[in-house]
Amino acid sequence: MNFTESEERRALRAAVAQLGARYGFGYANAKAREHQPLSELWEEAGKLGYLGVNLPEEYGGGGAGIYDLALVQEELSAAGCGLLMMVVSPAICGTVIARFGTEEQRRRWLPGLADGSSIMAFGITEPDAGSNSHRITTTARRDGADWLLTGRKVFISGVDQASHVLIVSRTEDARTGKLKPVLFAVPTDAPGFEYRPIGMDVTMPDRQFALFLDDVRLPAEALVGEEDAALAQLFAGLNPERILASAFAVGIGRYALDASVRYAKERRVFRDAPIGAHQGVAHPLAQIRIELELARLMMQKAAVLCDEGEEMGAAEAANMAKYAAAEASIRAVDQAVQTHGGNGLASEYGLGSLLSAARVSRIAPVSREMILNFVAQFSLDLPKSY
Known part of the structure; x- marks a missing residue:
């Protein structure tokens, strides 16, 4: 490397x-x-x-x-x-x-x-499934050459911008009677497809939506990939998701750190020296720089492994990168607010609006706790705990 x-x-x-x-x-x-x-x-x-x-x-x-x-x-x-x-x-x-x-x-x-x-949105999370994708109940059934899709999704980003949503659903396996995951490209203007915005206290440009699918009729070509291989197909999209989410978080951290450093060089309160000359200000910023660089390195490793087709190695690295980037980003924004003092919450500086935006990265697209579950089970070979 x-x-x-x-x-x-x-x-x-x-x-x-x-x-x-x-x-x-x-x-x-x-x-x-x-x-x-x-x-x-x-x-x-x-x-x-x-x-x-x-x-x-x-x-x-x-x-x-x-x-x-x-x-x-x-x-x-x-x-x-x-x-x-x-x-x-x-x-x-x-x-x-x-x-x-x-x-x-x-x-x-x-x-x-x-x-x-x-723009194509992506719909996997459901109200009663949360992080447990095995509990997805959105179901597709055949109707002649078509499919009929029924179910609900929640916290789906940018549906109002998208022409289609790639929906994770299930079909019944005729051999076992069990539900297996499949992917469908669903037009956002299809009859039976409804989406409603979810009120959020997060200051972000892209809105979140709840989806309602009531016997949405789809042609055969709406099925993306193989009907029997959708689990592998789904996971192929999740590693890039975590890597891009890590990049988003690392970038927010960099923005917050840069703002802190600029302010710390200009702001003078004691001894006619900039506040950045004081270790109480400088050391936390230096620590954040280290943490952001560590998260960035893991993100880059994950991206390299992903591009080389190392699926399992990429999955481990992508989850670790997402965890590290989220934690570093949250700390960076919090310290930026602290460095600015009262100005950190003034609209002029805009850092207050970043607090909730950065906090999202600890929850989405996969929670910190589910990442720890993954690492415990697959990296440490501990018994599955969930």
């Missing part, structure tokens, strides 16, 4: 950072307060090829990997304007379709996901 990024990747970082700087936290925060998506940034990032950098070239993508997509996410987030739907549309849905979709599905979906002209 080379710890020096290639010239191409360094150039990509610089270009994305410049794009992020033109929009910045002020733009994103104003949008978030109005519950409006970052549409202008999304559109420009798509036109520049950043959103689909991980998707195959023959379908309009950049032909690179999850590492490069995470790089884009990290730099935008570090500029204060990370794109949540990058986690969902190109990372989860794009990866699944590129790997398991039919040729027709690839040609239909991937170009739009690559240039941002099409």
